[in-house]
Amino acid sequence: MITLYCYSKCSTCKKALKWLDDNGINYELKDIKDENPDKSTLMDLHKKSNLPLKRFFNTSGMIYREMELSKKLPTMSEDEMYELLATDGMLVKRPILITDDTVLTGFKEASWKEALGL
Secondary structure (H helix, E strand, O other): EEEEEEEOOHHHHHHHHHHHOOOOOOEEEEEOOOOOOOOOHHHHEEEEEEEEHHHHHHOOOHHHOOHHHHHHHHOHHHHHHHHHOOOOOHOOOOEEEEEEOEEEEOOHHHHHHHHHOO
8 A cells, every 4th residue: 555645735746646646556645734644653654764864854845944954953863853743744855655665755756666666
């Protein structure tokens, strides 16, 4: 089963959804604003992704910039980062593609093709 966290107004999410639909791939859609992953889920996704935790932050988002997180993240513990990400879905990089084997943040067609065996 494929799960996809998206935000309906995000242009990258729209591209990702179109790509999945065009390729006939079934998925469960979760709105990251309404169903933001909690701390435990974020920890699991991070571990499964093998990505640096910073890759889970929406660095181009308004909240990220308003909070000046680019200056704060380097001194934060992982636990503090998980706590912060769990407070607001707009802080989380999207889309997040979750399969049985992997977790990807953002939409890069080549990476998604590989993860989905296309």
